[in-house]
Amino acid sequence: MQSGYTYIPLDPLPISEQSPDGGCDKKNMRQAGVLEALPDNAARVSVAEINQSGEFSFVAGALAEKGGVYRVTIDYISSATAQVPLWIRKTMKVVDEKGHSYREQVDLRADVDDRYVVGSQMYDVVRDCADNSDCAGGNGYRRVDIPIYIGIGLRVISQVTAFKGKVNIAGLGAIGAGVEADALAGTLVVQTLGVNGKAVAAAIPIHSELNRTTVQASIVAVSSIKSMLYNSDVSVQPRVVGMYLPMPADSKLVNAIVSAFSDSEHKLGGFERPCIAEGGTHSGPVLVPSTNLMFFPGAVNDGGSMGAPDAP
Structure with a gap:
């Protein structure tokens, strides 16, 4: 929803x-x-x-x-x-033609297509990006001021x-x-x-x-x-x-x-x-x-x- x-x-x-x-x-x-x-x-x-x-x-x-x-x-x-600045990453599950599933990064503001499993979205939210090695390395995080x-x-x-x-x-x-x-x-x-x-x-x-x-x-x-x-x-x-x-x-x-x-x-x-x-x-x-x-x-x-x- x-x-x-x-x-x-x-x-x-x-x-x-x-x-x-x-x-x-x-x-x-x-x-x-x-x-x-x-x-x-x-x-x-x-x-x-x-x-x-x-x-x-x-x-x-x-x-x-x-x-x-x-x-x-x-x-x-x-x-x-x-x-308040936050760094947010969104991922969703994708199932390929062979039935294998994996998670893929998705743009926060973009509409998703039918390749993605409905309801599979997950979010990683970080308050201090510099203090988080995953966020500091980029890896799909986007800054959003809330x-x-x-x-x-x-x-x-x-x-x-x-x-x-x-x-x-x-x-x-x-x-x-x-x-x-x-x-x-x-x-x-x-x-x-x-x-x-x-x-x-x-x-x-x-x-x-x-x-x-x-x-x-x-x-x-x-x-x-x-x-x-x-x-x-x-x-x-x-x-x-x-x-x-x-x-x-x-x-x-x-x-x-x-x-x-x-x-x-x-x-x-x-x-x-x-x-x-x-x-x-x-x-x-x-x-x-x-x-x-x-x-x-x-x-x-x-x-x-x-x-x-x-x-x-």
């Missing part, structure tokens, strides 16, 4: 924070708060269709077909964007089965309407992304069944927790919450990339809150050389593009 060229939500991955070189010891300078360093607010909806083998593909449309199983992920996030979203927020996940065709599953309201019309059934989960605190934990609804009541409760919970983000008793810690795939992809490639991101020997790291002037502005990228991540925090003013200047 093919997808790609789309936003892919990820289970939250930790990212280390670094202080600006030399600290913020200049006169009238301070380090930006976490939320000030996350300039972008978005509500992102991704829809993955799941087949009987458990493989998934992210689909562009938001209409469920009768009998289809879908995982709908709705992210409400404050984020910054970074690029945009990742680093931030905090909330996520609602609903896995649904459609009993009717052309059912809108583009958001919580649409899913609730589908349930009310007996066109959908499934589960519903609300989780935080890098947000914690007693009030936050208390606001998360404890349920898994999908019905009109739980959909309404999830909407209330999301609104309630969003309003708490600047409270002093709420802690926020940026996470890698999603990525954008700039190429055709399938579930095997997505899983291989996530595995590379989770590599304990090459952890993602380097989120930096820049120094900003009291009452001034900050704009432009913040480069963290040790991790090859380029961040674009945007413009931040005294009030902060995300809110109060002393936000945590």
Whole structure:
């Protein structure tokens, strides 16, 4: 099942924070708060269709077909964007005229012909090519820069089965309407992304069944927790919450990339809150050389593009 060229939500991955070189010891300078360093607010909806083998593909449309199983992920996030370089090699199985099989390298972006065995694709994904002898020698690896979203927020996940065709599953309201019309059934989960605190934990609804009541409760919970983000008793810690795939992809490639991101020997790291002037502005990228991540925090003013200047 093919997808790609789309936003892919990820289970939250930790990212280390670094202080600006030399600290913020200049006169009238301070380090930006976490939320000030996350300039972008978005509500992102991704829809993955799941087949009987458990493989998934992210689909562009938001209409469920009768009998289809879908995982709908709705992210409400404050984020910054970074690029992570990966080296990827794709191989597929070929069977010759004598029945002998072997694996052959395939271009990541090219359409494959009928010489290749359907479903035989495998991916090798490397974070540090120089540290991998196979990759450093070439051997079919191609560099791909993967945009990742680093931030905090909330996520609602609903896995649904459609009993009717052309059912809108583009958001919580649409899913609730589908349930009310007996066109959908499934589960519903609300989780935080890098947000914690007693009030936050208390606001998360404890349920898994999908019905009109739980959909309404999830909407209330999301609104309630969003309003708490600047409270002093709420802690926020940026996470890698999603990525954008700039190429055709399938579930095997997505899983291989996530595995590379989770590599304990090459952890993602380097989120930096820049120094900003009291009452001034900050704009432009913040480069963290040790991790090859380029961040674009945007413009931040005294009030902060995300809110109060002393936000945590």
